[in-house]
Amino acid sequence: MTPTSHRCEIAGLxxxxxxxxxxxxxxxxxxxxxxxxxxxxxxxxxxxxxxxxVIAVDLRGHGxxxxxxxxxxxxxxxxxxxxxxxxxxxxxRVDIVSHxxxxxxxxxxxxxxxxxxxxxxxxxxxxxxxLAALVGPAADARMEAWLARRELGRNTSxxxxxxxxxxxxxxxxxxxxxxxxxxxxxxxxLLRDGDKxxxxxxxxxxxxxxxxxxxxxxxxxxxxxLVRQQIFIQPSKTLREYYRRITCPVLHIYGAQxxxxxxxxxxxxxxxxxxxxxxxxxxxxxxxxxxxAVVARILDFMKTKQAAEAAMGEVT
Numbered sequence: 001m002t003p004t005s006h007r008c009e010i011a012g013l014x015x016x017x018x019x020x021x022x023x024x025x026x027x028x029x030x031x032x033x034x035x036x037x038x039x040x041x042x043x044x045x046x047x048x049x050x051x052x053x054v055i056a057v058d059l060r061g062h063g064x065x066x067x068x069x070x071x072x073x074x075x076x077x078x079x080x081x082x083x084x085x086x087x088x089x090x091x092x093r094v095d096i097v098s099h100x101x102x103x104x105x106x107x108x109x110x111x112x113x114x115x116x117x118x119x120x121x122x123x124x125x126x127x128x129x130x131l132a133a134l135v136g137p138a139a140d141a142r143m144e145a146w147l148a149r150r151e152l153g154r155n156t157s158x159x160x161x162x163x164x165x166x167x168x169x170x171x172x173x174x175x176x177x178x179x180x181x182x183x184x185x186x187x188x189x190l191l192r193d194g195d196k197x198x199x200x201x202x203x204x205x206x207x208x209x210x211x212x213x214x215x216x217x218x219x220x221x222x223x224x225x226l227v228r229q230q231i232f233i234q235p236s237k238t239l240r241e242y243y244r245r246i247t248c249p250v251l252h253i254y255g256a257q258x259x260x261x262x263x264x265x266x267x268x269x270x271x272x273x274x275x276x277x278x279x280x281x282x283x284x285x286x287x288x289x290x291x292x293a294v295v296a297r298i299l300d301f302m303k304t305k306q307a308a309e310a311a312m313g314e315v316t
Contacts, residue, residue: 001020001045001046001049003018003019003020003039003042003045003056004018004019004020005017005018005064006018006019006089008085008088008089010060010081010084010085010088011060011077011080011081011084013060013065013066013068013081014065014066015057015058015060015065015066015081015085016038016057016058016063016064016065017038017055017056017057017058017085017089018038018039018041018045018055018056019053019054019055019056020045020046020048020049020053020054020056021048021049021050021051021052021053021054022053023053024053025049025051025052025053026051026052026053026095027052027053027054027055027090027091027094027095028048028052028053028054028055028094028095028096028097028302029055029056029057029085029086029090029094029095029096029097030044030045030054030055030056030057030096030097030098031057031059031082031096031097031098031099031102031103031105031106032056032057032058032059032062032063032098032099032100032102033099033100033101033102033103033124034062034100034101034102034227035062035221035223035227035228036062036063036099036100036102036210036223037058037062037063037064037209037210037222037223038056038057038058038063038064039056039063039209039210040206040209040210040288041054041056041287042205042209043287043288043291044097044287044291044294044295044298047291047292047295048097048295048298048299052095055089055090057082057085057089059078059081059082059102059105060073060077060078060081061073061223061224061226061227062222062223062224062227063210063222063223064222067224067226068224068226071169071172071173071224071226071227071229073224073226073227073229075104075105075108078101078105079105079108079109079112082105082106082109083109083113083116086116092116093115093116093117093118094116094117094118095117095118095119095120095302096110096117096119096120096121097121097123097298098120098121098122098123098125099123099124099125099285099287100123100124100125100284101125102125103122103123103124103125103126104122104125104126106120106122106125107120107122107125107126107242107243107246107250108239108242110242110246110248110250111241111242111243111244111245111246112242112245114245114246114247114248117246117248118248119248119249119250119251119301119302120246120248120249120250120251121250121251121253121298121301122250122251122252122253123252123253123254123286123287123294124253124254124255124258124260124284124286125252126252126260126262126263126267165229168229169229172225172226172228172229173226175225175226175228176225177220177221177225178220178221179214179216179218179219179220180211180218180219180220181218181219182219183204183207183208183211183219185219186203186207186211186219187200187203187204187207190203190206190207191203194283195258195259195283195284195285196283196284196285196288197257197282197283197285197288197289198285198288198289202288207219210222210223239267240266240267240270243267243270243271244270244271244272246271246272247272247273248273249273249274249275249301250271250273250274250275251274251275251276251277251297251298251301252268252274252275252276252277253276253277253278253279253286253287253294253297254276254277254278254279254286255278255279255282255283255284255285255286255289255290256278256279256280256281256282257280257281257282257283258282258283258284258286259283259284260284262276262278263276275301277297279293279294279297
């Protein structure tokens with residue numbers, strides 16, 4: 001099923017998004033994770049589009065959406081853009097399926113504006129306990145370094161995180177995209193990342209849809225290099241204030257072999273209607289590693305009586 005490409009403007013930025021399915025079918029919004037892109041949802045989108053109009057958005061600085069002058073890729077900017085996108089493109093309150101950073105953004109939006117979201121699937125969007133360490137010869141060194149920095153950041157104060165963010169920010173403006181001589185080189189880079197657990201066919205698809213050709217003939221990832229420097233300033237107790245305000249049913253999905261442990265009991269207790277599903281033989285990219293299992297769980301969740309009643313009710 002070939003998606004249809006669309007453009008719109010939000011906050012002065014040109015946004016790109018893809019749609020699958022019939023125009024008059026109920027909308028379902030897909031929100032990708034960091035350094036990812038809308039087209040990566042294709043295996044999930046095609047299965048869900050049998051009964052829904054599936055809409056996958058490229059977040060600011062990702063995919064074919066515009067890069068931000070000055071590099072504002074804060075959570076608040078993402079959340080504000082998503083709220084506008086839901087109103088303008090989805091027609092208001094909508095079901096959401098989201099992954100990683102996109103799941104975190106969707107959870108925070110559902111807490112700040114409960115009327116925006118009717119049902120929410122959040123894949124790998126919360127981190128419980130400590131972050132798992134990647135082990136084994138396939139471990140990706142950059143991912144291990146990122147996890148170590150993320151773990152350290154969780155144990156520091158907000159002012160310390162802001163200070164570290166300011167120290168790193170200036171250097172990042174000198175960062176240039178990595179250039180690959182061929183799509184095969186991009187594929188090999190993806191396959192070396194053990195946590196992704198991709199097949200060669202999946203890696204080839206992501207390499208083809210997630211990169212652009214430079215004037216010199218080389219390939220570079222579509223995402224803005226500055227999106228790598230994100231700031232997560234909300235401590236867990238503050239995040240729970242968002243979770244307590246969420247009125248829609250929420251399904252958390254995790255890969256059993258992912259670096260991100262499922263949420264702890266104190267976090268789950270903040271939700272009024274929540275379920276957790278851990279899928280075996282899957283890493284952080286659980287929707288690619290076990291697409292059929294994830295689709296089956298999403299469809300089951302979307303059709304539950306509780307979810308249907310909540311979606312039809314009035315939310316204040």
